[in-house]
Amino acid sequence: MGERIAIVGVGQTHHKSRRPDVTTAELCSEAVERALADANMQIKDIEHVIMGSFEPADGYHIPDKWIMPECGVVGKSGFEMQNVGTTGGVVAAAGFTVAATGLFDTLLCFAWQKMDEAAGAFGKGGGGANEYWTGQFPMSPITNFARRAYAYMDRSGCTEEHLAMVRVKQDQCAQRNEYAQLKLGLTLEKVMNDTLLAWPIRRLHMCPTTAGAAAFIVCPERAVSKWTNKPVWVEDWFTCHQGGGLTMAEDPSASTLRHACEVVYKRRGITNPLKDIQAWEVYEPASTAELRWMEEVGICDDYTAFKLFEQDKVGIEKEIPFNPSGGVTATNPIGATPIVRLVEACLQVRGDAADHQVPGTINRALATAYGGQGENVVMLLRKSL
Amino acid sequence: MAGRVGIVAVAQTNFEERNSLQHTGEMMYDVTRDVMGQTGLEFKDDGTGIDMTTAAAYDSFSGPAGAYMFLGYVVGAYMRQDERVIEDGTLATYYAMLQILSGHVDTVLLVAYNKESGCIKNELEWQGMDQLYHRRVGLDFVTAAGLQARSYIGKNGITPEQLGKVVVKNRNNAKNNPFAMLKNGITIDDVLKGAMLADPIRITEAKPVPVDGAVAMIMTTEEKAKKLTDKPVWVTGASSCYDYNDLGQRDLAECNSLVTAAQKAYKMAGIKDPLKELDLAEISEHYAYQELLWSEGLGFCGKGEGGKLIDSGKTAPSGEIPVNPSGGMLSGLPVCVAGMQRVVECVLQLRGEAGDRQVKGAKKAVAQGCDGPAGQLQCVIALEN
Numbered sequence: 001m002g003e004r005i006a007i008v009g010v011g012q013t014h015h016k017s018r019r020p021d022v023t024t025a026e027l028c029s030e031a032v033e034r035a036l037a038d039a040n041m042q043i044k045d046i047e048h049v050i051m052g053s054f055e056p057a058d059g060y061h062i063p064d065k066w067i068m069p070e071c072g073v074v075g076k077s078g079f080e081m082q083n084v085g086t087t088g089g090v091v092a093a094a095g096f097t098v099a100a101t102g103l104f105d106t107l108l109c110f111a112w113q114k115m116d117e118a119a120g121a122f123g124k125g126g127g128g129a130n131e132y133w134t135g136q137f138p139m140s141p142i143t144n145f146a147r148r149a150y151a152y153m154d155r156s157g158c159t160e161e162h163l164a165m166v167r168v169k170q171d172q173c174a175q176r177n178e179y180a181q182l183k184l185g186l187t188l189e190k191v192m193n194d195t196l197l198a199w200p201i202r203r204l205h206m207c208p209t210t211a212g213a214a215a216f217i218v219c220p221e222r223a224v225s226k227w228t229n230k231p232v233w234v235e236d237w238f239t240c241h242q243g244g245g246l247t248m249a250e251d252p253s254a255s256t257l258r259h260a261c262e263v264v265y266k267r268r269g270i271t272n273p274l275k276d277i278q279a280w281e282v283y284e285p286a287s288t289a290e291l292r293w294m295e296e297v298g299i300c301d302d303y304t305a306f307k308l309f310e311q312d313k314v315g316i317e318k319e320i321p322f323n324p325s326g327g328v329t330a331t332n333p334i335g336a337t338p339i340v341r342l343v344e345a346c347l348q349v350r351g352d353a354a355d356h357q358v359p360g361t362i363n364r365a366l367a368t369a370y371g372g373q374g375e376n377v378v379m380l381l382r383k384s385l
Numbered sequence: 386m387a388g389r390v391g392i393v394a395v396a397q398t399n400f401e402e403r404n405s406l407q408h409t410g411e412m413m414y415d416v417t418r419d420v421m422g423q424t425g426l427e428f429k430d431d432g433t434g435i436d437m438t439t440a441a442a443y444d445s446f447s448g449p450a451g452a453y454m455f456l457g458y459v460v461g462a463y464m465r466q467d468e469r470v471i472e473d474g475t476l477a478t479y480y481a482m483l484q485i486l487s488g489h490v491d492t493v494l495l496v497a498y499n500k501e502s503g504c505i506k507n508e509l510e511w512q513g514m515d516q517l518y519h520r521r522v523g524l525d526f527v528t529a530a531g532l533q534a535r536s537y538i539g540k541n542g543i544t545p546e547q548l549g550k551v552v553v554k555n556r557n558n559a560k561n562n563p564f565a566m567l568k569n570g571i572t573i574d575d576v577l578k579g580a581m582l583a584d585p586i587r588i589t590e591a592k593p594v595p596v597d598g599a600v601a602m603i604m605t606t607e608e609k610a611k612k613l614t615d616k617p618v619w620v621t622g623a624s625s626c627y628d629y630n631d632l633g634q635r636d637l638a639e640c641n642s643l644v645t646a647a648q649k650a651y652k653m654a655g656i657k658d659p660l661k662e663l664d665l666a667e668i669s670e671h672y673a674y675q676e677l678l679w680s681e682g683l684g685f686c687g688k689g690e691g692g693k694l695i696d697s698g699k700t701a702p703s704g705e706i707p708v709n710p711s712g713g714m715l716s717g718l719p720v721c722v723a724g725m726q727r728v729v730e731c732v733l734q735l736r737g738e739a740g741d742r743q744v745k746g747a748k749k750a751v752a753q754g755c756d757g758p759a760g761q762l763q764c765v766i767a768l769e770n
Contacts, residue, residue, distance in 0.1 A: 002488035066515035
């Protein structure tokens, strides 16, 4: 299965809703410079580059062309990738794949989104709706997740208060993460009285619009020790896309996240995910989705995740360290979000996550990407192979 | 690395000015089902079929964000691994080669699609220029090419007649290609009478716009390729390279990124003298001058000798290195699809299945694609039968 590979450097911007002080290219170079510094590397040491952004949320066509010179990529080989919200996930998957060929010693991967410059990205086509079918409905991520949250509540017995518990937990985590965007000091009452967007989704439940970028550097095994003594090994990865099926969203057999996890767990002999994986960074575009995602990654049985919140079992120092960074409802530079997840998971494995570090040794961490109406990329990291 | 990568099946649509009878998804269905039928391969989880899809497409051209989702809906890639390179089709081919060499997947279905008739190409490509400097003076890919053409022909004394000869050659070649859009030929006089598009480029020296169409291929490991077909075509070398975006930072009369990409691809393929060793080239001439400039970059003649090359007749179908025996982009190909269609044409030639446009005894070929203004990002694919 190709060469063993490890991440030797990571970097992200301090995520904000607006960054009028920089261009998109300058925003990217902030993340790239941090990743290079983290790996004690200079851009001249990079041999191949993979980039990505969810273009409709930026309002540009193939922006890699004018972003990459600012990041020092001139004269290097590379390309841009895009898959709606999983953009950063396919950039990472491509980075892992290309590193595993052993043809290059060092790969730089980065993704970005500067949503303060885009005009209503989700107005058009609901971020991936088919123009014949789902595009005919007023579908957006908001109505899509409202539909899912409603279905979840209907089947599980979860209440609006449980949904608010999830959002408060995320905020508590985000407040301890220096890079997170929204740090609001939420209470259950505040969430439950927030503006209703599409029942049961309130404004606070949805991910924000963000200007941000994230980057990482990945090497084949032979080059790893040259750059770091804290490599994070990439154990496995899997992309799974299903194509925005509206009606089947709650059908377990149609869950790309469930399927991708099953594939990766089977390949890596993971039988008890909660025991075998010590930190989770899972892309939840709405706080309500976190419940279903916890079930689909195998932490608990179907339609029971809300009980774990009721029992106060989810949090940085608690039994289930799920999204210790605060997750996507705190920070969402769409195309870059999967790489933010990956970066955060790397920091957890290295023990470098500062105030939001999960206690104890993190041997394994799982990061995911989500996009469209059911696309997923699963990335499994390890402290040592 | 896991041996060589083989192309085992190719398909293309007819290229038309306006395919109003077919939806993008239907075009994709035609070409992907074609290659699946040729090989008997279906999407499978157990490694015995197609492991993943890799697409080349632009979101901004296809309208709804994430139009690749049709792969799931229409083609049957539902719940599969699926990634997309948002560059010219050669870059997706390059990435698919790396995917297979990594050992992460064995068999990849590639597809490239574009309906230029559904959008305004110039305006979208203007959105591909940098936001601070280029966009504000109205620079788009056509005007950028005009500046490059002026710089190149001015420096090297290329005459209008030499550029006319390129158009006449390619349009005559297209008469032998049933898939080509413009099969009616053209005279030098008519080329030189064409309206000015972006001085010195005449509309007759530019790729026609709009063009609709799609192509598909199946690539796999050496071992599986030998089992699937008795006429596999091997990808022996590939590389890409970025140049500056800012036209002022480039010597537009040269193509440094192509020179670098070609050198790396040739080195990987063990090609030392491209003019002698290669039997044909299918390259991406968005404009007539580019066939001459790219020929220099690919090593078919010395620097500044592109004019002499066309005069010598070496690039004619019966010449030493036939360039674009299919008719090339000047006979009508959509951007993005163009690069992968160049590879498809090379494969047909190397299998001896190119019909009336067949180059006799072709054993080695090169395909070239580019993306961005004035050929900023270049990709070279070396192929062998």
